[in-house]
Amino acid sequence: MTITISSFAWVPPFAQGYVKDLRPRWALAEAGLDYKVHLLSEGDADAPDYRRWQPFGQVPAYRDDEVQLFESGAILLRIAERSDILRPRDAQEAAQTQAWVFGALNSLEPKIDNLILPGTFHAGEDWVDGFRPHAERMVDLRLTSLAGWLDGREWLTGRFGVADIVMATVLRGLQEEPVLAGYPVVFAYLERCLARPGFETALAAQFATFAENEPA
Ligand SMILES: N[C@@H](CCC(=O)N[C@@H](CS)C(=O)NCC(=O)O)C(=O)O
Incomplete structure (x- = not known):
């Protein structure tokens, strides 16, 4: 099976790693699956071919021998479906995995973005301090x-899986924020996730x- 993901060829240093x-990349590393990278340079994200693959012109996009999405x-x-290592072991674990992928992206990521992005992209604007x-x-x-959910649990579902990858990449946005230290259970969970060789x-x-x- 050939797997291809899209990535920007280059971004400014502040965004590298994020x-x-x-x-x-992390999920494929955990799964031990090889992949190719389709690199986007300036303007490529607006090309009609790429918009048919990723309608918003963002990264990542993905394709394998059967599907593109x-x-x-x-x-x-x-990726979890394609991997014996990441595939949930039963219907409940699969349902919880889906729920936590949505939960991380829908219930947490927008709140975290609201905290960290104004200072990055709107520094010095009047509304930023009042909104914080x-x-x-x-x-x-x-x-x-x-x-509350993580207390007494090692991972979001029964074993490490793609929900943890999504959650950890969302929580990483808070690493420079003092608020995370107030939640030792979440802090320790994030450390556990980021200690995995697949992340490195x-x-x-x-x-x-x-x-x-x-760039030269
Ligand atoms: N909801 C999308 C968000 C993807 C996203 O925000 N990608 C950023 C890079 S981290 C991007 O392509 N930004 C350029 C843009 O939005 O035009 C996902 O999770 O795949």
Whole structure:
């Protein structure tokens, strides 16, 4: 089976290590599956062919011998289906995996983005400081709930899986934020996820792509 994912050829240093093709790279590393990378240079994301693969012109997109699709959560669920290592072991684990992939992307990621992105992309604008306490409250609420679920659990579902990959990549956004230290259960879970060799492999692969395509 040939698997291809899309990635940007290069992004500025502040974004390196955080581009969302890290998610399929990590899942594929855990699964021990080889893959090719379809690199996008300036303007390629707007090309009609790419828009037929990823309608929003984003990365990652994914294809294998049978299907092509986009959205990192959907991609990871597909990779899990193809892997004896990542495939949920029963219907309940599969349902919980889907629920936590959606939960990470829908209930947590937007709240975390609200906290971290204004300072990155709107630094110095009047509304940023006033918005921050609201964003912090929302993140607190979600972390409280997540800590409640994780208490006494090693992983989100019965064993490490793609839901943990999505969740860890979402929570990583908080690593520079003081709020995470207030949730030792979540902090320890994130450390557990990031200690996996698959994460290091994925990170190194993403950095290698950007190093190879560094603008002159
Ligand atoms: N919901 C999408 C989001 C993908 C996404 O935000 N990708 C970013 C890179 S990390 C991107 O392509 N940004 C360029 C853009 O939005 O035009 C997913 O999870 O796959």
